[in-house]
Structure formats: C-alpha cells, structure tokens
Amino acid sequence: MKRFTCLAAALGLILAVGLATSPAKAQLTSERPGAFYFGESSPGDGFIGSSDLSALVSQLKAGTGNYASCEPPHHSIQDVDGDGFIGAGDKTILGSWLKNSWPAVSGRAAQLAIDDGTGSDSFTDVNLTVTAGDSLALSARAFDATNGNLRAGWGVLFTASSAASGCSPLLEGHNPLSSLTTRPDIIQAAQVHAYTYRPSAPDDGWATVKLISTAGCGDGDTIRVDVTIPSDAAAGVSGGRMPNTLVGPSFIIEVDAGGAPVLTGISYSLPTSLVEGATATVSAICSYSDLSTDDCAAAGGFTCGSATGDVSLSGCLVTAGQIPGANGGSGSVTVTAGSFSDIGAIIVANDDFLVDTLITGAPASVPEGGAITYSVIESWSDGSTVNVTTGSSCSGGCAGGNGACTAAQEPCGAAPAACSISATGASNSPVSVTVTNDDTITSTLITGLAGSYNEGDAIAFAVTRTWSDTCAEDLTTGSSCSGGCAGSNGLCAAAQAPCLDAP
Numbered sequence: 001m002k003r004f005t006c007l008a009a010a011l012g013l014i015l016a017v018g019l020a021t022s023p024a025k026a027q028l029t030s031e032r033p034g035a036f037y038f039g040e041s042s043p044g045d046g047f048i049g050s051s052d053l054s055a056l057v058s059q060l061k062a063g064t065g066n067y068a069s070c071e072p073p074h075h076s077i078q079d080v081d082g083d084g085f086i087g088a089g090d091k092t093i094l095g096s097w098l099k100n101s102w103p104a105v106s107g108r109a110a111q112l113a114i115d116d117g118t119g120s121d122s123f124t125d126v127n128l129t130v131t132a133g134d135s136l137a138l139s140a141r142a143f144d145a146t147n148g149n150l151r152a153g154w155g156v157l158f159t160a161s162s163a164a165s166g167c168s169p170l171l172e173g174h175n176p177l178s179s180l181t182t183r184p185d186i187i188q189a190a191q192v193h194a195y196t197y198r199p200s201a202p203d204d205g206w207a208t209v210k211l212i213s214t215a216g217c218g219d220g221d222t223i224r225v226d227v228t229i230p231s232d233a234a235a236g237v238s239g240g241r242m243p244n245t246l247v248g249p250s251f252i253i254e255v256d257a258g259g260a261p262v263l264t265g266i267s268y269s270l271p272t273s274l275v276e277g278a279t280a281t282v283s284a285i286c287s288y289s290d291l292s293t294d295d296c297a298a299a300g301g302f303t304c305g306s307a308t309g310d311v312s313l314s315g316c317l318v319t320a321g322q323i324p325g326a327n328g329g330s331g332s333v334t335v336t337a338g339s340f341s342d343i344g345a346i347i348v349a350n351d352d353f354l355v356d357t358l359i360t361g362a363p364a365s366v367p368e369g370g371a372i373t374y375s376v377i378e379s380w381s382d383g384s385t386v387n388v389t390t391g392s393s394c395s396g397g398c399a400g401g402n403g404a405c406t407a408a409q410e411p412c413g414a415a416p417a418a419c420s421i422s423a424t425g426a427s428n429s430p431v432s433v434t435v436t437n438d439d440t441i442t443s444t445l446i447t448g449l450a451g452s453y454n455e456g457d458a459i460a461f462a463v464t465r466t467w468s469d470t471c472a473e474d475l476t477t478g479s480s481c482s483g484g485c486a487g488s489n490g491l492c493a494a495a496q497a498p499c500l501d502a503p
Contacts, residue, residue, distance in 0.1 A: 030178045030185070032234035033193035035157030035242035037070050038108070039080045039094060040153065044069035044183075045239050048097045056094055070153065071184075071195040072203070077153035082107030082144035102240030107258050107385070109154045109196075109229050112248025114138070115206065115241060125249045132219075135212045138171075140227045141205040142196050150205035152196055155235065156248075157228045158209045159191045164221035166264050166289060167255075173209035176235070188212060203474075211253065215339070216264035218289030219257035239434045261288035263299045266337040268338045268344025270486040274311070274320035275349045276329070283314040284335040284342070299337045306334040310348045310362035320348045325382035355379040357426045359390065366432035368416050372398060372405040372433055376423040392423035397435040411471035440468045444475065459485055459492040 015450030028146070031037075041055030045065075047260040058063030059075045065086075065381045067073045081089035082105065093105055113121035115138070117128055130136045138158060142151040167241060173192030178185035197203035227248040234245055255262075265287045271280040282304050286296035295503065296302040304316040311320050323329045329348035334341055362374035372394070378386040394405035398419030410416040416435035423429045444465040455460055463475040481492030 007280075015159065015503050023107060031071070031155070031174065032155045032235045032237050033174075033176050033181055034230045034237050035108075035239075036235065036237050037077050037153035038153055039078055039097065039194065040067075040070050041078065042066040042225070044071070045337040048094065048241075050098065050283050053091070053094045053098060054125070055089055056086060060088075060091065064246065071155075072152055072197045074152060074198045074462050076199050079152075080105050080107040080147075082099035082146060082149055084147075084149050085127065097239060097241075102243075106146045107149075107151070108145065108242065109142035109151045109246055111143045112140055112156070112227055112246055113143070113286055114227055114251060115139045116248050119268075123249060126251055128251055128253045129256050130211060130214060130223075130253050132214055132217065132255055132262050134317060135210050136253065137210055138225055138251055139206040139208040139299050140196075141207060142246075150196070150199035152199050152205060154196045154207070154229055155193045156196060156207040156499050157193045157230055157235075159226045159228075160211065160223060161190065161226075162217060162221060162223045164217060166291075167223065167388050168213075168215050169217065169219045169223045169225075170213035170215065172212045189215075202262075212261075213339070214255050216262070216289060217255040217257070218262050219259050220499075221255045223255065223287070225253065245286055257289070260323050261290040261292060261298070263338045263340065264289050266296065266299075266302060266335055266340045268333065270344045271318065271346060273279065273347040273349060274318070275351050276310075276320050276322050278326050279317055279319045282313075282318055282333055282335060282344070284337070284339050284344075286340075289466055291501055296337050300303055302337040304333055304335055306343075308332045309346075311346050319347065322344070322350075322382065322384075322385060324382070325378060325380055325386035326352065328349055328353065352380045352382045352384070355381055357423070358422055358428055359392070359423050359426050359431045362433055363419055364432050365436055366407050366419070367436055367438045368486040369409050369501055370407045372400075372407060372419060374405075374431070376403075376426055388423070388425075392421065392426075394419055394421050396420040398433070406432075408467070410435075410437050411439075411469060412465070412467050412473040413437050413439045413471075414439070439471070442466045442468055446479070453485075453494045455494050455496050457494045459487070459494060461492075463490070 027167055041052045055065040056078050065075050080093045115124050116122040116126045130396045139147030140156045146434050160171050170188045171192045172188050173194045175185040175187040176193045192209050194207040194209050196205050196207045199205045229246040231245045232242050267285050269283040269285050285293050285303050286299045287293050307313040310321040312331030329351050331346050332343050334343050357378045360375050366372055367422040376389045376392050378388050389403040393401040396419050397408045398405040399419035400406055419433040419435055421431045446463050448461040464477045465473040465475050476490040484495045485492040
C-alpha cells in the first residue's frame with residue numbers, strides 16, 4: 001500500500017511539473033476542418049494545451065472530462081491511440097504533443113467511407129440522383145488505421161462542382177474559412193465541412209452536410225461532391241496531428257429535372273428611369289438551363305416587391321415619387337421567380353422649375369448688437385419650397401451668415417451702417433436692415449481745472465462726454481474761455497490786471 005502511495009505521489013509530481021511547463025490553452029479560435037478537435041477538450045480552441053491533458057486525466061479517473069465546447073461533445077475525440085477507449089496510451093500521446101513531438105498515431109483518421117444512400121459504407125464513388133428543387137443529405141465517416149474503429153471529431157471537407165454550364169450546386173454546412181468564434185458558423189456554399197460525430201448510435205460517426213441547391217443545373221446534369229479530410233497545413237490547424245490530406249470517395253449526383261429546362265436566374269429589365277409622378281409596369285427576363293430566355297412565362301411568372309427609395313409599388317406597377325426642388329432621386333424594385341431574385345435600379349428625374357428665390361424673415365431694423373435671423377427660400381413649380389439659407393452672408397453694419405447675423409456696436413451714439421444680407425440667386429438680394437444706436441448720454445463734464453490761478457497763468461482743461469455704453473467722447477475741441485481769461489480748445493490764459501486791481 002505504501003508503495004502504491006509513493007508511486008501515486010510521484011505521478012502527481014510529474015503531472016504537476018508537466019502542467020506547469022506545458023503551453024497554456026490559447027484564446028478561443030474559429031473552428032476548422034481536419035484534426036481541429038482531435039485530442040481536444042473544452043473550450044475547443046483547436047490547440048493542444050495542458051488543460052487538454054487535465055481533461056483526459058479527469059476522464060480517465062472519474063469520467064468527468066469536459067468536452068461541451070467540442071464537436072462532438074464526447075470523450076471519444078481524445079481516443080488518440082485508436083483503441084476505442086480513454087487510457088494511459090492516450091495520456092502518453094498527449095504528453096508528447098505538449099512537448100511539440102507529433103508521432104504517428106493509430107487513432108488518426110486513416111480511411112474515409114461515404115454513405116451509399118442506404119446508410120451503409122462505400123469506399124468507392126457512389127452514384128445518386130436528386131430531383132431539381134429537392135435537397136439531399138450527404139454523409140461520410142472515418143476509421144482508424146489498425147482495427148477499424150470509428151473516429152470522432154474529424155472535420156470532413158465536402159466540395160461540390162459540376163462541369164455542366166451554368167450548374168452551380170450549393171451545400172449547407174460549417175464554414176471552413178470562418179473567422180468567427182461563434183459556433184457553428186453555418187453557410188451555404190460550394191465547399192463546407194462537418195464533423196464525424198459520436199462513434200455510437202444514433203450518430204455512428206457520420207459527418208453530414210446537405211446538397212440544398214441545384215441552381216442552373218439542367219435535366220441530366222452531373223454534380224460531383226468530393227470528400228476529404230485536409231492536412232493540418234491545408235486547414236490551418238496547429239501542430240502535426242494530420243500531416244497529409246486524406247482523400248475519400250466522391251458522390252456522383254445526377255439532376256432529375258423531369259426533362260424540362262430548369263430556371264437558372266432572373267434579371268430586372270424595365271423601367272430604368274421615370275419622371276417624378278410617372279408610372280410604368282415592371283418587366284423581367286428569366287433564364288433557363290437550356291440557355292433560353294423569356295418574359296418568365298415558362299417559370300410561371302414573376303412577382304415584384306421590396307420597392308425602396310423614391311419609388312412605390314402596386315403589384316408590378318411602379319410609381320415615381322414627387323421630389324421637392326430640383327433634386328433627382330432613385331429607387332429600386334426586386335423581381336422574383338422561383339428561388340431567384342434580382343434588384344433593378346430606377347432613376348427618378350425631376351421636371352420642376354424654379355419660380356423664385358427670396359430672402360425672408362429679416363427685420364426692418366435692429367438695435368446695435370442685436371441678433372438678425374433670416375432664411376433664403378426657393379419656391380418651385382410643384383408648390384414645394386427648399387431652404388437654401390446656407391451660403392448666404394451679411395456685411396456692412398453686421399457680421400455673420402447662413403441665416404444668423406449680429407448687428408455691429410457703434411460707440412458714443414454714432415449711427416451704425418446698415419446691415420446688408422446677400423444670397424446668390426435671390427431676386428431681392430441684398431436686403432438692407434437698419435441698425436439703430438440706442439446709447440444715451442450719461443454726463444458731459446469739464447475736468448482738469450484748479451480752484452484758482454494767478455494772473456497770466458495758463459489754464460488747461462478737458463471736456464468729456466460719457467455714454468451709456470461706457471464710451472468716453474472728448475469734446476475739448478470747440479470749447480472756449482471768457483471773462484478773466486482768454487483761449488479755447490482746452491488751453492486758456494488768465495488775464496493781467498494793472499496795479500492791484502483784481503482781474
């Protein structure tokens with residue numbers, strides 16, 4: 001018992017050292033096909049790190065490994081030695097991977113089989129038929145190299161193509177080029193992938209996508225869907241879990257369109273322009289797999305919808321809206337036949353003419369420093385008006401523009417210049433606004449005089465008028481002296497008196 005305890009302690013120490021020195025789990029990344037989930041655990045980031053080894057140990061000891069964020073969310077993705085269960089061999093391999101050593105392992109996907117249409121494996125190409133307009137499930141699964149165990153968590157790449165002109169098949173599945181961390185990123189494209197799921201029923205290891213569209217494919221056309229598991233380098237998967245691409249058999253699918261040409265597309269035709277207020281009936285052209293075209297009669301007609309912008313629809317009758325002023329407009333109409341649609345652009349032409357442009361709203365007069373607001377308005381023949389105030393200007397006894405000016409301040413009661421409002425194209429431009437001075441006199445004083453002077457002394461003084469706007473006005477020039485002195489304009493001389501006479 002002591003010996004077992006010591007061994008357990010030693011293993012615990014080795015594991016602790018290994019976890020301390022192994023690379024940590026990387027930040028969650030977008031999933032990829034190939035070996036992305038092989039050997040993984042939550043959070044399913046595609047990188048082998050110390051937490052993956054911890055999950056394997058938890059699964060080995062107590063069946064509590066966490067795989068909730070993986071595809072599939074099942075411990076079988078950590079059966080890296082391929083023996084069908086989680087054991088010491090898997091732990092040894094993960095330990096090597098943590099040291100960046102990637103030995104060949106028997107748990108790697110080594111053989112691909114596809115569903116022959118009955119749920120059985122086929123290791124050769126399978127011929128199937130799909131009716132035009134229907135979908136078709138396509139499945140594949142992988143086996144290991146030694147004992148034929150089913151492999152889980154391998155991203156199988158399905159690639160659809162056709163040599164038939166105009167035949168563009170679409171598959172639905174995971175996005176192999178996704179940059180999103182949100183999963184799953186399901187797309188409809190010519191190339192998608194899916195993961196081989198739990199090796200037990202009801203999944204039985206199948207990875208399944210859907211052929212959802214045979215657009216443009218005619219009766220008897222052939223679609224080929226190739227099945228591979230890409231290498232790490234091809235899929236952008238870290239490490240060396242899958243050094244080479246594994247190629248499986250292909251699905252060879254014949255399209256059954258009942259012998260009739262198949263609708264391959266629709267294009268909007270008319271109208272492409274309308275004068276405002278005008279109406280027209282929408283027309284479209286449908287294309288078919290035999291390269292013929294018509295007015296969509298063979299497709300059972302088309303519908304119109306989703307009018308946008310300056311047009312409206314009633315059925316397939318489109319009406320151009322009224323657009324104020326001289327501006328033109330645009331809109332669009334969507335036409336649909338079967339699963340195909342097209343958006344047609346319509347230019348809306350304006351037939352209105354300009355009646356007049358006026359500067360309006362300006363006051364006849366305003367006190368100095370007052371606000372002046374105004375507008376410049378265009379009047380059009382359709383009765384609409386357009387505000388074109390921006391670009392107008394004020395000058396003279398005011399400053400500003402674009403509809404807002406301020407009257408100038410004139411000091412000391414001076415009469416301000418008139419404010420002139422100008423706007424290009426306005427028939428009444430410029431508009432004059434009288435600016436009035438609202439200042440009042442608060443005092444007029446003679447200053448600088450002494451109480452007395454000797455005869456013959458020079459007498460200097462000033463005359464100052466003060467206004468309500470705090471402006472001080474010098475009125476000294478024009479003043480005069482009289483009586484016992486003579487002079488003017490701020491400078492006088494005291495008179496000389498003979499003998500002892502008082503001046």
